[in-house]
Amino acid sequence: MTGTPRIDTAQLMELLSVSLAAYYGDFTVAAASESLTASQGKTLNVLRRGPASMSVLATTLTCDASNMTGIVDRLEKRGLVRREPSPSDRRVKNVILTAEGERVIDVIRGKMHATLAGLNRLSAQERDTLYALLERAFTAQLAAA
Amino acid sequence: MTGTPRIDTAQLMELLSVSLAAYYGDFTVAAASESLTASQGKTLNVLRRGPASMSVLATTLTCDASNMTGIVDRLEKRGLVRREPSPSDRRVKNVILTAEGERVIDVIRGKMHATLAGLNRLSAQERDTLYALLERAFTAQLAAA
DNA sequence: TATTGTTATACTCTATAACTATA
DNA sequence: TATAGTTATAGAGTATAACAATA
The missing domain is CATH 1.20.5 (Single alpha-helices involved in coiled-coils or other helix-helix interfaces)
Incomplete structure (x- = not known):
């Protein structure tokens, strides 16, 4: 098996960026169909794996912690997530997906037809x-x- | 070779979202180190492949065409790209990477250490x-x- | 003292709608 | 009539700095 051409890291990174754009575009359209922004959709997707504190969410989404306040505010206002103070550290607020939030993110994932x-x-x-x-x-x- | 467990599409999509989030985070941090937003960096990255019209850029970045005006305005003000009217269709404006823009996007790509x-x-x-x-x-x- | 989360602020991104120039 | 790009506008995302509560 020597039929495949050698791909260098730069070429692979290039294809990775194209793949990411395709995936991200698919996700953005699917989230918009449920009247959610990409950031709101990404937040729900992270929370599918389980509750997370505000700071963990910010780290995972690669944004400043201060941004999460507004994003979670809007999701909470729509009943898709809820905040819950951590029992072990009263500074920490854990964000939890509601049943409705779980439903919505599953719908979005199911609408990623191209992917x-x-x-x-x-x-x-x-x-x-x-x-x-x-x-x-x-x-x-x-x-x- | 039957040692690998069967992975279903949902599991693969889950890992894909994690992998692409890692790539995107890496890119966002690298772009920020050059004082560029993620959208500005993505625009430069698309233009590495060659000139593109405003509408093609918008389609590639999955955003409305009206957004590209501001993004390209800021990149042009920094001398990273320039607009050039298309010879064949005077409505179209092609966006072209300048030498400085090429340098900056190469620096950003080189700073994607984790990826x-x-x-x-x-x-x-x-x-x-x-x-x-x-x-x-x-x-x-x-x-x- | 350090950390978590929020608020205030300024700038950027984003979609929608209305517009101009060109096809 | 239709399309490419811009402008105006309003809402959302973003980082920075300052703050309160807690560790």
Whole structure:
């Protein structure tokens, strides 16, 4: 097996940026169809994995903590999340997805037609391979832990 | 080779969102180090591939055409891009990267340390495989053309 | 003293609608 | 008539700095 041309890191990063743009565009359109901004949608998507404090949310979304106040305010006003003071540290507020928030983010994910179609273009074995490679490349924390 | 567990589309999409968030965060921090917003950086990155009209830029960045005016205005004011009327259609304005703009986007890409380190964690053959899989999954246009 | 979250502020991003110039 | 780009406007995202409550 020597049929594949050698791809350097720059080329791969370039394709990564194109893939990200496609994924992000798909997500943005899907979120807009539920009257959510991309940042609001991303916040719900992070909270699918479980509750998170304001500062953890800010770190995950790569934005300043002060931004999260407004984003979570709007999501809370629509009943998609709720704030809950942490029992162990009264400074901390944990943000939790409501049942309605869970429903909405599942709808959005289901509307990512282009991405879903793209992934289904791969065989089951290819999806396994892609999963393993992404995990190796993008989750350095696991290696360090 | 049956050692890899079967990954379903939802799991893969989940890891994809984590991976792309990592890439996007890396890019956002690198762009900020050059005093550029993520949108301004993305615009420069698209223009690396060659000139593009305002409407093509808007489509690529998944935003309304009216947004591009302000983004390109600010980039032009900093001398990173310039507008040039299309010879074939006088309504169209092509946006072109200046030498300084090319320098800045190259600096930003070089500062994406986490992403570069992650990709270099893979072997050359693994990078080829990742490239091929991403291309299949995210560039449906090629298959349609 | 340091940290979590909020508020105030200024700038940028974003979509919608209305407009001009060109096709 | 339709399309490319701009302008005006209002709401949302963003970082910085200053603040209150808690650790």
